[in-house]
Amino acid sequence: MPDLRPEYAGPVPTLAAWTSWWLDFLASERGAIALRPGDEALLEDQHRATMLRHGLADGPDFDSLVDAPDLQRAARLAFQAFHAWWNGGPESNATPGPRGLRGAKGRLVGVLGAHPLLVTETVARIEAEIGRTAAPFDFAVEVLLTAGPDVLTQDATSAIVSSALVADSSRFAAWLDETLRPLA
Numbered sequence: 334m335p336d337l338r339p340e341y342a343g344p345v346p347t348l349a350a351w352t353s354w355w356l357d358f359l360a361s362e363r364g365a366i367a368l369r370p371g372d373e374a375l376l377e378d379q380h381r382a383t384m385l386r387h388g389l390a391d392g393p394d395f396d397s398l399v400d401a402p403d404l405q406r407a408a409r410l411a412f413q414a415f416h417a418w419w420n421g422g423p424e425s426n427a428t429p430g431p432r433g434l435r436g437a438k439g440r441l442v443g444v445l446g447a448h449p450l451l452v453t454e455t456v457a458r459i460e461a462e463i464g465r466t467a468a469p470f471d472f473a474v475e476v477l478l479t480a481g482p483d484v485l486t487q488d489a490t491s492a493i494v495s496s497a498l499v500a501d502s503s504r505f506a507a508w509l510d511e512t513l514r515p516l517a
Contacts, residue, residue, distance in 0.1 A: 346401070354404060359475060359493075421435025421438070444478075448505075455506060476493075477494070
């Protein structure tokens, strides 16, 4: 990704502003995923969650950040470079990844598709070892295209992990076992 600092002449948003914006986005994404289409009672909540999710990621203008002008300016400036990195663009001479996707998006899809049944297999192995069906649980894993650290943040219901961890099936399986076993 190109260095944007020479072009950026405004106040730099605080780490807290970026973090808050990112956490709001993740929370709205999880909320939208949790809502099941077809349940008439949830349609209004689902619509609201979808609008919030799209509102938080409304580049290239980021009108949702009008009340955070420093963050809005920085997000606008970074958008084109991010978009080129994420999508790889037609000028990219890199070989397309899975499903013909280029750029970081193609690399991430490749990592995520490398062992699609690992979570299912891990839960089945834990169930066999404890001699019963696992208790129902919800645990969200967000994967960021980074080299590390392996686990960026984790709480009782979610974790943000690096693509480097997910790409290493033995390390990812060990982390999944350690994380999911107490939930079973």
